[in-house]
Amino acid sequence: MNHTTILAGWDDAHSQLWGRQPIRLAHQLHQSPLFTTEKLARLIERYPREHYSLVLSGGVDGDRVWREGEIGALSGDQVLSAIAAGRFWLNLRNVDHVDARYGAVLDELCAEIGAKVPHFAAATRGAGILISSPRTKVYYHVDLPAQMLIQIVGHKRVYVYPATPPFVTPEDLESIALFDVEVDITPESWFDDHAAAFDFEPGQLLSWPLNAPHRVENLDDVNVSMTVSYADRDIRYRQVVSRANGILRHRCGYQPRSRATSGVSFWTKALMQEVLRHGPWVKRRRRERRAVDFRLDAEVPGRIVDLA
Ligand SMILES: [Fe+2]
Incomplete structure:
Protein backbone atom coordinates (compact mmCIF):
# COMPACT_ATOMS: atom_id res chain seq x y z
CA MET A 1 0.00 0.00 0.00
CA ASP A 232 16.15 8.79 -17.52
CA ARG A 233 19.10 7.40 -19.44
CA ASP A 234 17.08 6.62 -22.55
CA ILE A 235 15.71 10.17 -22.74
CA ARG A 236 19.20 11.63 -22.25
CA TYR A 237 20.58 9.40 -25.02
CA ARG A 238 17.81 10.56 -27.35
CA GLN A 239 18.91 14.15 -26.72
CA VAL A 240 22.48 13.18 -27.58
CA VAL A 241 21.27 11.69 -30.89
CA SER A 242 19.21 14.80 -31.67
CA ARG A 243 22.17 17.08 -31.02
CA ALA A 244 24.55 14.93 -33.08
CA ASN A 245 22.11 14.57 -35.97
CA GLY A 246 21.53 18.32 -35.85
CA ILE A 247 25.26 18.92 -36.18
CA LEU A 248 25.44 16.51 -39.09
CA ARG A 249 22.53 18.21 -40.82
CA HIS A 250 23.33 21.88 -40.14
CA ARG A 251 27.10 21.80 -40.04
CA CYS A 252 28.04 18.94 -42.34
CA GLY A 253 25.15 19.04 -44.84
CA TYR A 254 24.48 15.36 -44.19
CA GLN A 255 21.05 13.72 -43.87
CA PRO A 256 21.15 11.65 -40.68
CA ARG A 257 19.02 8.53 -40.93
CA SER A 258 19.52 6.71 -37.64
CA ARG A 259 18.06 7.66 -34.28
CA ALA A 260 19.51 4.57 -32.57
CA THR A 261 20.54 5.05 -28.94
CA SER A 262 23.02 2.18 -28.91
CA GLY A 263 25.76 0.72 -31.11
CA VAL A 264 28.75 2.21 -32.89
CA SER A 265 26.83 4.93 -34.68
CA PHE A 266 25.36 6.14 -31.37
CA TRP A 267 28.69 6.29 -29.54
CA THR A 268 30.40 8.00 -32.46
CA LYS A 269 27.67 10.63 -32.40
CA ALA A 270 27.93 10.94 -28.63
CA LEU A 271 31.63 11.73 -28.92
CA MET A 272 31.18 14.09 -31.86
CA GLN A 273 28.41 16.14 -30.29
CA GLU A 274 30.40 16.44 -27.08
CA VAL A 275 33.31 17.93 -29.03
CA LEU A 276 31.23 20.22 -31.27
CA ARG A 277 28.22 21.23 -29.18
CA HIS A 278 29.91 24.25 -27.65
CA GLY A 279 31.25 25.51 -30.96
CA PRO A 280 30.98 29.23 -31.74
CA TRP A 281 28.31 28.77 -34.43
CA VAL A 282 25.94 27.15 -31.93
CA LYS A 283 26.62 29.78 -29.28
CA ARG A 284 26.02 32.64 -31.68
CA ARG A 285 22.59 31.41 -32.72
CA ARG A 286 21.63 30.84 -29.11
CA ARG A 287 22.65 34.31 -27.99
CA GLU A 288 20.76 36.04 -30.76
CA ARG A 289 17.61 34.21 -29.83
CA ARG A 290 17.81 34.85 -26.10
CA ALA A 291 18.43 38.61 -25.89
CA VAL A 292 16.72 40.46 -23.04
CA ASP A 293 15.11 43.59 -24.47
CA PHE A 294 12.73 44.97 -21.85
CA ARG A 295 12.21 45.41 -18.13
CA LEU A 296 9.06 45.86 -16.10
CA ASP A 297 8.00 49.43 -15.35
CA ALA A 298 7.87 50.18 -11.61
CA GLU A 299 5.15 52.85 -11.91
CA VAL A 300 2.46 51.33 -14.12
CA PRO A 301 1.70 47.62 -13.58
CA GLY A 302 1.90 45.72 -16.86
CA ARG A 303 3.84 48.42 -18.71
CA ILE A 304 7.31 47.65 -20.00
CA VAL A 305 10.40 49.73 -20.64
CA ASP A 306 12.30 48.87 -23.82
CA LEU A 307 16.02 48.36 -23.29
CA ALA A 308 18.36 49.82 -25.86
FE1 LIG B 1 6.41 22.89 -22.55
Missing part, protein backbone atom coordinates in the same frame (compact mmCIF):
# COMPACT_ATOMS: atom_id res chain seq x y z
CA ASN A 2 1.36 3.40 -1.00
CA HIS A 3 0.96 6.45 1.15
CA THR A 4 0.61 9.65 -0.88
CA THR A 5 0.64 13.27 0.20
CA ILE A 6 0.56 14.94 -3.25
CA LEU A 7 -1.28 12.69 -5.68
CA ALA A 8 -4.97 11.92 -5.23
CA GLY A 9 -7.45 9.62 -6.92
CA TRP A 10 -4.86 7.61 -8.82
CA ASP A 11 -6.14 4.39 -10.38
CA ASP A 12 -4.67 1.53 -12.35
CA ALA A 13 -5.56 3.13 -15.70
CA HIS A 14 -3.23 6.04 -14.82
CA SER A 15 -0.39 3.61 -14.14
CA GLN A 16 -0.90 1.96 -17.50
CA LEU A 17 -1.33 5.18 -19.50
CA TRP A 18 1.47 7.24 -17.92
CA GLY A 19 3.91 8.41 -20.59
CA ARG A 20 1.88 6.77 -23.35
CA GLN A 21 -1.19 9.00 -23.57
CA PRO A 22 -1.91 12.51 -22.30
CA ILE A 23 -3.56 12.06 -18.89
CA ARG A 24 -5.03 14.38 -16.29
CA LEU A 25 -4.67 13.46 -12.62
CA ALA A 26 -5.61 14.94 -9.27
CA HIS A 27 -3.11 16.40 -6.78
CA GLN A 28 -3.22 18.38 -3.55
CA LEU A 29 -0.35 20.81 -4.04
CA HIS A 30 -2.69 23.75 -4.60
CA GLN A 31 -3.41 23.55 -0.85
CA SER A 32 0.26 23.74 0.09
CA PRO A 33 1.36 26.87 2.02
CA LEU A 34 4.38 27.04 -0.32
CA PHE A 35 2.27 28.63 -3.07
CA THR A 36 0.52 31.50 -1.32
CA THR A 37 0.79 34.96 -2.87
CA GLU A 38 2.96 36.02 0.05
CA LYS A 39 5.39 33.10 -0.34
CA LEU A 40 5.62 33.62 -4.10
CA ALA A 41 6.28 37.35 -3.72
CA ARG A 42 9.17 36.70 -1.32
CA LEU A 43 10.51 33.95 -3.59
CA ILE A 44 10.51 36.31 -6.60
CA GLU A 45 12.40 38.96 -4.63
CA ARG A 46 15.35 36.75 -3.86
CA TYR A 47 15.32 34.78 -7.12
CA PRO A 48 18.77 34.64 -8.77
CA ARG A 49 18.79 36.47 -12.12
CA GLU A 50 20.32 33.55 -13.97
CA HIS A 51 17.49 31.24 -12.93
CA TYR A 52 14.41 33.12 -14.04
CA SER A 53 12.97 34.00 -17.45
CA LEU A 54 10.42 36.73 -17.96
CA VAL A 55 8.63 36.51 -21.28
CA LEU A 56 6.25 39.01 -22.84
CA SER A 57 3.83 36.94 -24.87
CA GLY A 58 0.85 37.60 -27.10
CA GLY A 59 -2.74 37.64 -25.99
CA VAL A 60 -4.93 34.69 -26.90
CA ASP A 61 -6.38 36.63 -29.85
CA GLY A 62 -3.46 38.86 -30.79
CA ASP A 63 -0.35 38.65 -32.92
CA ARG A 64 2.54 36.42 -32.01
CA VAL A 65 4.90 38.08 -29.52
CA TRP A 66 7.78 36.44 -27.63
CA ARG A 67 10.26 38.79 -25.95
CA GLU A 68 12.54 38.18 -23.00
CA GLY A 69 12.89 40.74 -20.24
CA GLU A 70 13.80 41.28 -16.61
CA ILE A 71 11.93 42.34 -13.49
CA GLY A 72 14.31 45.19 -12.67
CA ALA A 73 14.02 46.70 -9.18
CA LEU A 74 10.39 45.79 -8.55
CA SER A 75 9.26 44.15 -5.31
CA GLY A 76 7.67 40.72 -5.48
CA ASP A 77 4.22 42.27 -5.01
CA GLN A 78 4.86 44.71 -7.86
CA VAL A 79 5.94 41.85 -10.12
CA LEU A 80 2.74 39.98 -9.31
CA SER A 81 0.71 43.14 -10.06
CA ALA A 82 2.52 43.52 -13.38
CA ILE A 83 1.70 39.92 -14.28
CA ALA A 84 -1.95 40.43 -13.31
CA ALA A 85 -2.16 43.51 -15.57
CA GLY A 86 0.01 42.44 -18.50
CA ARG A 87 0.84 39.57 -20.81
CA PHE A 88 3.75 37.88 -19.09
CA TRP A 89 5.14 34.51 -18.19
CA LEU A 90 7.54 34.49 -15.26
CA ASN A 91 9.37 31.18 -15.17
CA LEU A 92 11.21 30.58 -11.90
CA ARG A 93 13.46 27.88 -13.30
CA ASN A 94 15.35 25.36 -11.19
CA VAL A 95 13.21 26.20 -8.17
CA ASP A 96 14.09 22.81 -6.66
CA HIS A 97 17.71 23.99 -6.42
CA VAL A 98 17.03 27.61 -5.55
CA ASP A 99 14.79 26.70 -2.59
CA ALA A 100 15.07 23.28 -0.93
CA ARG A 101 11.42 23.34 0.17
CA TYR A 102 10.32 23.05 -3.47
CA GLY A 103 13.03 20.47 -4.05
CA ALA A 104 11.41 18.35 -1.34
CA VAL A 105 8.06 18.66 -3.14
CA LEU A 106 9.67 17.46 -6.37
CA ASP A 107 11.32 14.50 -4.62
CA GLU A 108 8.06 13.49 -2.95
CA LEU A 109 6.10 13.80 -6.20
CA CYS A 110 8.60 11.67 -8.12
CA ALA A 111 8.62 9.07 -5.32
CA GLU A 112 4.82 8.86 -5.40
CA ILE A 113 4.71 8.46 -9.18
CA GLY A 114 7.56 5.96 -9.09
CA ALA A 115 5.57 3.83 -6.65
CA LYS A 116 2.69 3.69 -9.12
CA VAL A 117 4.37 3.54 -12.54
CA PRO A 118 6.93 0.73 -12.90
CA HIS A 119 8.73 2.30 -15.88
CA PHE A 120 8.86 5.81 -14.37
CA ALA A 121 12.48 6.86 -13.90
CA ALA A 122 13.47 10.44 -13.21
CA ALA A 123 17.16 10.27 -12.30
CA THR A 124 17.57 13.72 -13.88
CA ARG A 125 14.80 16.10 -12.89
CA GLY A 126 13.99 19.71 -12.27
CA ALA A 127 11.06 21.93 -11.41
CA GLY A 128 9.98 25.46 -12.14
CA ILE A 129 7.18 27.72 -11.01
CA LEU A 130 5.34 29.52 -13.80
CA ILE A 131 3.38 32.63 -12.91
CA SER A 132 1.45 33.99 -15.88
CA SER A 133 -1.03 36.65 -16.92
CA PRO A 134 -4.70 36.28 -17.74
CA ARG A 135 -5.44 35.56 -21.40
CA THR A 136 -1.86 35.09 -22.47
CA LYS A 137 -0.47 32.07 -24.25
CA VAL A 138 2.49 29.80 -24.72
CA TYR A 139 2.85 28.89 -28.37
CA TYR A 140 3.08 25.43 -29.83
CA HIS A 141 6.37 23.86 -28.78
CA VAL A 142 8.17 20.68 -27.83
CA ASP A 143 10.34 19.99 -24.78
CA LEU A 144 13.18 17.45 -25.01
CA PRO A 145 12.89 16.09 -21.47
CA ALA A 146 9.66 14.46 -20.30
CA GLN A 147 7.23 16.95 -18.79
CA MET A 148 4.36 17.30 -16.41
CA LEU A 149 2.34 20.35 -15.54
CA ILE A 150 0.74 20.95 -12.14
CA GLN A 151 -1.95 23.57 -11.76
CA ILE A 152 -1.91 25.52 -8.48
CA VAL A 153 -3.86 28.74 -9.16
CA GLY A 154 -6.04 29.90 -12.05
CA HIS A 155 -7.46 28.34 -15.17
CA LYS A 156 -6.00 27.51 -18.55
CA ARG A 157 -6.60 25.36 -21.57
CA VAL A 158 -3.81 23.00 -22.58
CA TYR A 159 -3.62 21.40 -26.03
CA VAL A 160 -1.46 18.30 -26.39
CA TYR A 161 -0.61 16.91 -29.85
CA PRO A 162 0.68 13.49 -30.93
CA ALA A 163 4.44 13.00 -30.52
CA THR A 164 4.89 11.93 -34.14
CA PRO A 165 5.40 13.57 -37.54
CA PRO A 166 3.97 15.82 -38.83
CA PHE A 167 3.30 17.30 -35.38
CA VAL A 168 6.98 17.00 -34.45
CA THR A 169 9.75 15.80 -36.78
CA PRO A 170 13.31 14.60 -36.12
CA GLU A 171 14.51 17.91 -37.61
CA ASP A 172 12.47 19.80 -35.01
CA LEU A 173 14.06 17.79 -32.20
CA GLU A 174 17.53 18.46 -33.64
CA SER A 175 17.00 22.23 -33.78
CA ILE A 176 15.75 22.29 -30.21
CA ALA A 177 18.67 20.19 -29.01
CA LEU A 178 21.23 22.32 -30.80
CA PHE A 179 19.93 25.83 -30.41
CA ASP A 180 17.92 25.57 -27.22
CA VAL A 181 14.92 27.02 -29.02
CA GLU A 182 11.67 26.02 -27.43
CA VAL A 183 9.10 27.99 -29.36
CA ASP A 184 10.05 27.67 -32.99
CA ILE A 185 7.63 25.35 -34.74
CA THR A 186 4.77 26.74 -36.79
CA PRO A 187 1.84 24.34 -36.53
CA GLU A 188 -0.71 23.84 -39.29
CA SER A 189 -4.20 25.01 -38.37
CA TRP A 190 -5.59 21.49 -38.78
CA PHE A 191 -3.23 20.14 -36.13
CA ASP A 192 -5.87 21.16 -33.57
CA ASP A 193 -8.22 18.50 -34.97
CA HIS A 194 -5.78 15.94 -33.55
CA ALA A 195 -5.07 17.57 -30.19
CA ALA A 196 -6.27 16.49 -26.79
CA ALA A 197 -7.62 19.68 -25.18
CA PHE A 198 -7.76 19.92 -21.41
CA ASP A 199 -9.52 22.54 -19.32
CA PHE A 200 -7.06 22.76 -16.50
CA GLU A 201 -7.78 23.96 -12.97
CA PRO A 202 -6.19 23.97 -9.51
CA GLY A 203 -5.74 20.45 -8.16
CA GLN A 204 -5.03 18.92 -11.58
CA LEU A 205 -1.82 17.52 -13.05
CA LEU A 206 -1.16 16.80 -16.72
CA SER A 207 1.30 14.27 -18.07
CA TRP A 208 1.91 13.51 -21.74
CA PRO A 209 4.18 11.32 -23.88
CA LEU A 210 7.81 12.32 -24.40
CA ASN A 211 8.23 15.11 -27.01
CA ALA A 212 4.47 15.58 -27.48
CA PRO A 213 3.95 19.14 -28.78
CA HIS A 214 1.71 21.34 -26.66
CA ARG A 215 0.45 24.88 -26.30
CA VAL A 216 -1.31 26.74 -23.53
CA GLU A 217 -3.95 29.46 -23.37
CA ASN A 218 -4.68 31.11 -20.05
CA LEU A 219 -8.30 31.94 -19.30
CA ASP A 220 -9.33 35.10 -17.45
CA ASP A 221 -7.25 34.80 -14.27
CA VAL A 222 -3.62 34.82 -13.14
CA ASN A 223 -2.13 31.34 -13.27
CA VAL A 224 0.43 29.67 -11.03
CA SER A 225 1.67 26.30 -12.22
CA MET A 226 4.57 24.05 -11.38
CA THR A 227 6.43 22.46 -14.26
CA VAL A 228 8.44 19.29 -13.85
CA SER A 229 10.99 18.06 -16.40
CA TYR A 230 12.56 14.68 -16.01
CA ALA A 231 14.73 12.26 -17.87
